[in-house]
Amino acid sequence: MNNLLKSIILIIFITVISITAVPTAMAGFLSIRLEEPKNPTNDNSFNITFVTLDTDSRDVVVKCFKKGPVDGGFSQFGADIALPAGGNSGDCQVDSTLMGSQGTYQFYVEAKADGDTATSSTVTVEYKTQAPANPYNFSKEKVGTCEYKIKFKTSNDSLTHKVEIYMSSFTSFSADSGTKVGEVGIGSDQEGEFTTSISDCNKTYYFVIRAFDDAGNGSGLVGDSNTNVITKEVQVAGPVTVAPAGAIPVSGATGGEILGVSGVSEGVATEEGQVLGEEGLPSAEKGVEGEVEDEAGLLTGRNLLLLLIAIILIGGVYLYRKSK
Numbered sequence: 489m490n491n492l493l494k495s496i497i498l499i500i501f502i503t504v505i506s507i508t509a510v511p512t513a514m515a516g517f518l519s520i521r522l523e524e525p526k527n528p529t530n531d532n533s534f535n536i537t538f539v540t541l542d543t544d545s546r547d548v549v550v551k552c553f554k555k556g557p558v559d560g561g562f563s564q565f566g567a568d569i570a571l572p573a574g575g576n577s578g579d580c581q582v583d584s585t586l587m588g589s590q591g592t593y594q595f596y597v598e599a600k601a602d603g604d605t606a607t608s609s610t611v612t613v614e615y616k617t618q619a620p621a622n623p624y625n626f627s628k629e630k631v632g633t634c635e636y637k638i639k640f641k642t643s644n645d646s647l648t649h650k651v652e653i654y655m656s657s658f659t660s661f662s663a664d665s666g667t668k669v670g671e672v673g674i675g676s677d678q679e680g681e682f683t684t685s686i687s688d689c690n691k692t693y694y695f696v697i698r699a700f701d702d703a704g705n706g707s708g709l710v711g712d713s714n715t716n717v718i719t720k721e722v723q724v725a726g727p728v729t730v731a732p733a734g735a736i737p738v739s740g741a742t743g744g745e746i747l748g749v750s751g752v753s754e755g756v757a758t759e760e761g762q763v764l765g766e767e768g769l770p771s772a773e774k775g776v777e778g779e780v781e782d783e784a785g786l787l788t789g790r791n792l793l794l795l796l797i798a799i800i801l802i803g804g805v806y807l808y809r810k811s812k
Contacts, residue, residue: 517543518575518606520550520599528614528703532587538597538608540575546601547573552580553598557591575599587615616703620647620676622710623699634689637681640697640710644677649702653682654709657691660716663698663709 523537540548550569553562565586569578580597587593596610621643631637636655642648652671654663661667674680686693696711709717 518546518548518599518601518604520575520597520606520608522595522597522608522611524611525595525613527612528616530616530703530705532615533583535579535581536595536597536611537577537579539577540571540599540606542573542575542599542601544601545574547571548575548599548601550578551598551600553596554582554586555594556587557589557593562594562596575601587613590615590617614703616701616705618647618701619705620649620699620701620707621645622708623648623651623697624710625679626697626710628695628712631683634686635683636686636693636695637683638695638697639679639681641679642674642676642699643707646676647701647705648674648676648678648699648707650674651680651682651697651699653684654696654698654711654717655684655686655693657688657693659694659712659714661694663696663717 518541520538520540525534525536536552538550540550542548548571550571551564552566552569554565555562566581571578580595582595591614593613593615594610595613597608599606623640623642625639625641627639629637629639638653640651642651650671650673653669654661654667655669656667669684670682672680672682694712694715696709696715696717698709699707711717
């Protein structure tokens with residue numbers, strides 16, 4: 489019986505050591521994720537949101553890093569961001585001092601808690617400010633009693649991504665979301681056309697078009713002669729110039745809004761960013777391997793270990809009494 493008791497005591501000792509070692513293993517259970525911002529963009533002032541989690545409820549400090557097109561490596565920008573115990577969400581604030589020229593920028597964030605470090609995935613933002621050239625060969629044709637067909641050709645600028653079409657029954661109107669009747673996804677140096685129906689078949693309608701790149705930079709407005717397009721007084725990406733080969737630049741089109749790209753003039757991304765995990769990082773750079781488990785799962789594992797040791801203790805006591 490003495491050997492049996494020694495075996496039981498050894499099992500209990502190993503179990504206790506295992507349980508006390510769990511919190512130490514979980515001390516590195518720190519993670520951070522980074523939102524993917526709009527890309528490409530013509531806006532150099534925006535926030536990149538991050539989310540941290542520390543299952544041991546420690547205070548977390550986050551640092552933001554960036555690498556620009558002329559930078560030799562990553563460098564921290566902004567002050568350290570202190571978060572409450574357990575982590576929280578926050579923002580890395582990007583402005584024109586960080587993105588002063590066109591090119592590709594990279595960002596990542598790093599979280600630290602009591603010596604443990606977690607590093608997010610790296611996100612990329614391409615900053616563009618050059619606007620496409622004006623479309624040309626604009627023409628308008630009434631193809632039915634209540635339909636117009638617009639034809640045009642995009643410039644050979646390697647920038648054009650789409651062309652937007654605006655329509656009004658007045659010769660003076662605002663080229664904005666209220667007068668936009670459609671758009672054509674089209675590249676550079678291509679011929680395009682667009683057909684639209686009109687609400688009053690007895691009226692004459694006037695049209696203007698505008699090219700955009702994939703970052704939201706807009707060309708000048710081209711369309712019907714004698715048309716005066718009124719635009720909002722915010723800065724337009726690219727001047728209005730006279731386009732070649734018969735295109736008619738629209739008077740009064742300077743100082744116009746970057747049309748058709750929701751939120752660009754306010755400097756806000758049009759869609760909510762996707763939160764990226766830590767896939768692809770070496771295990772030494774990750775705060776946690778794989779996806780983050782929630783605290784409920786962690787507590788469940790600890791409860792099972794406590795239950796196991798309780799069963800072993802009860803069994804040991806039972807066998808001891810039985811041997812007596």
